[in-house]
Amino acid sequence: MRVVIGEDSVLLREGLVRLLAAGGFEVVAAAGDAEEFLKAVGEHRPDVVVVDVRMPPSFTDEGLRAALVLRRQHPEIAVLVLSQYVEERYATELLSGPPSKVGYLLKDRIADVGDFLDALRRVAGGGTALDPEVVSQLLVRRRSDPLDRLTPRERDVLALMAEGRSNSAIAAALFVSESAVGKHVNSIFTKLDLPPAETDHRRVLAVLRFLQA
Amino acid sequence: MPLGGPYRVLMRFVRRTGRAVVLAVTGPFVALAGILALLTAGLFAPRPVVEALSDWQRRRYSVLAGEPLVAPVERHGVLRQQLFHWLAVPMSIVTFAATVGSWALSAAGFGWLSFGWSLRADPDGLLRYGSPVPMSVVPILSSLLLIVGFFAALRFTDLELAVARTLLQASRAERLSARVDRLTESRAETVDAADAERRRIERDLHDGAQQRLVSLAMNLGLARATLTEADPQAREALAAAHDEAKLALSELRDLVRGLHPAVLDDRGLDAALSGIAARSPVPVELTVELPADAADRPSRTIEAVAYFVVAEALSNVAKHAGATAVTVDVRHRGDRLRLWISDNGRGGADPARGTGLRGLAQRAGSVDGRLTVTSPIGGPTVIEVELPCE
Structure with a gap:
């Protein structure tokens, strides 16, 4: 899978190139600022990009803005946004489109090499990867209506679904059986008034409802 | 040096006296020039002339009497100042006369002694001193008058200064209000500088460590x-090092996020509060009602203070309150930003004892904000903060 990286710290950029190469990705370009990054993406048309939020020149949110541009102009390219801190507001902006092929993680997560590569593959494969920190921020801010009907356990399951995990991963994280998770998921679908349809699609809708509630 | 102290005191006195003499001797000329200006140019443009003259006189007294005189606000107290310039003529003439007159008499006495006018030819044709009484009185009187001249210069210019203080200066209220303005400005600069410093540290840590x-x-x-x-x-060692590194990373992130998050600048207070609310170990219910229009955003300083207050209050709750829930409510009401932080903990928080609450009060006070803590034993604790936003 072909990747373009946007990261201004040379140290981290080179580290990411090495890490992704070791993980079986093909890094076709690595840029140091947002403009260069967008140019490289236009040139190489990668399958997935990994981009830092804070980059030159203003060191605020140019990486995020570049990611938003990509999501609009090239929805086929998967976007994983990395940052030293995650912000609920950035996540909301990033997820304003269809909640797929998108990820937003703390840079800390790179340290857990295996998990990080899994998340990147999941995003590239059309899924989502949201940092637990940003999910808890979203939970603080989104308490309204349909979510009030969820039990705390169901909220936990939904939060893990928002992170992009599968039922078996959720079961492992919550120390319950996979069938119990399946029950919770169905209950969430019912409470959020999601009509029966293809399961994956409903998962996406549930996450969307969760983020936009 | 044993001579140092007294020597310095003496020199100070000599310098002060010297300046007083300059004031006394130049006084009438300055005052008369002032009156001349008032009666010519002053007829056409009284206010600027009066103010220019006052400025001149104030500078003269400030430099020569060593006491800075504060000018009134422009266009204020013009009549008062004009009165001074008229009074300056008789005052300075009296000072001049007392000083220079004493010295003139003293000089006459010494001259009388020195140049032989005091001598008489006796019958033998030899020159002798005349009557012994003036011979002993005149030198003493002349010496005294020499000294009196100096003291006259000192005392009379002091009197002039007292008059100048009341007539040429801003009134006490005006001076105080000017001082408040200056202090307000310098305090705002200090607060902004501290804020900029936090931003800089945040940025350095972000880019470096x-x-x-x-x-x-x-x-x-x-x-x-x-x-x-x-x-x-x-x-095993590798795994421990890996875990330590991740822990250090997360601790550093918590610290840096508390300094001044970048999101506070580019998305505002509402967005920045999510991060601290989510990180609080005690569950937070957060309500933020701020103007949606970016133009109505509170100033950066106020936002930074509000952010800090909420962050600090939440960390206090986590450390001391023993609470299971916190409510944070942030609203814009008129020209005030109102923060309301309440927990269901054990209460008994005393701003006079804890440094955390005192720090909060100071931080709010630094922008003329107000912080009230209500915390009866047994709870609940409510912190209310009002910050001005223009």
């Missing part, structure tokens, strides 16, 4: 994932 730590943790993670055949002890 944090990136380096991420890279370190990543390399350790990579090593941990690949060195599966290394000896178990080495792998």
Whole structure:
């Protein structure tokens, strides 16, 4: 899978190139600022990009803005946004489109090499990867209506679904059986008034409802 | 140096006297020039002339009497100042006369002694001193008058200064209000400087230590994932190092996020509060009602203070309150930003004892904000903060 990286710290950029190469990705370009990054993406048309939020020149949110541009102009390219801190507001902006092929993680997560590569593959494969920190921020801010009907356990399951995990991963994280998770998921679908349809699609809708509630 | 103290005192006195003499001797000329200006140019443009003259006189007294005189606000107290310029003529003439007159008499006395006018020819044709009484009185009187001249200069210019103080200066209320303005400005600058400093530190840590730590943790993670055949002890050490690096990273992030998050600048207070609310170990219910229009955003300083207050209050709740729920409510009401932080803990918080609450009060006070803490024993604790936003 072909990747373009946007990261201004040379140290981290080179580290990411090495890490992704070791993980079986093909890094076709690595840029140091947002403009260069967008140019490289236009040139190489990668399958997935990994981009830092804070980059030159203003060191605020140019990486995020570049990611938003990509999501609009090239929805086929998967976007994983990395940052030293995650912000609920950035996540909301990033997820304003269809909640797929998108990820937003703390840079800390790179340290857990295996998990990080899994998340990147999941995003590239059309899924989502949201940092637990940003999910808890979203939970603080989104308490309204349909979510009030969820039990705390169901909220936990939904939060893990928002992170992009599968039922078996959720079961492992919550120390319950996979069938119990399946029950919770169905209950969430019912409470959020999601009509029966293809399961994956409903998962996406549930996450969307969760983020936009 | 044993002579140092007294010597310095003496020199100070000599310098002061010297300046007083300059004031006394030049006084009438300055005052008369002033009156001349008032009666010519002053007829056409009284206010600027009066103010220019006052400025001149104030500078004269400030430099020569060593007491800075504060000018009134422009266009204020013009009549008062005009009165001074008229009074300056008789005052300075009296000072001049007392000083120079004493010295003139003293000089006459010494001259009388020195130049032989005091001598008489006796019948033998020899020159002798005349009557013995003036011969002993005149030198003493002349010496005294010489000294009196100096004291006259000192005392009379002091009197002039007293008059100048009341007539040429801003009134006490005006001076105080000017001082308040200056202090307000310098305090705002201090608060802004402290804020800029926090931003700078945040940026330095973000670009330096944090990136380096991420890279370190990543390399350790990579090593941990690949060195599966290394000896178990080495792998254990590697795993410990990896975990430590991740822990350091997360602690550093908490610290840096508390300094001044970048999101506060580019998305505002509402967005920045999510991060601290989510990180609080005690569940937070957060309500923020701020104007949606970016133009109505509170100033950066006020936002930074509000952010800090909420962050600090939440960390206080986590440390001391023993609470299971916190409510944070942030609203814009008129020209005030109102923060309301309440927990269901054990109460008994005393701003006079804890440094945390005192720090909050100081921080709010630094922008003329007000902080009230209500915390009866047994709870609940409510912190209310009002910050002005223009």
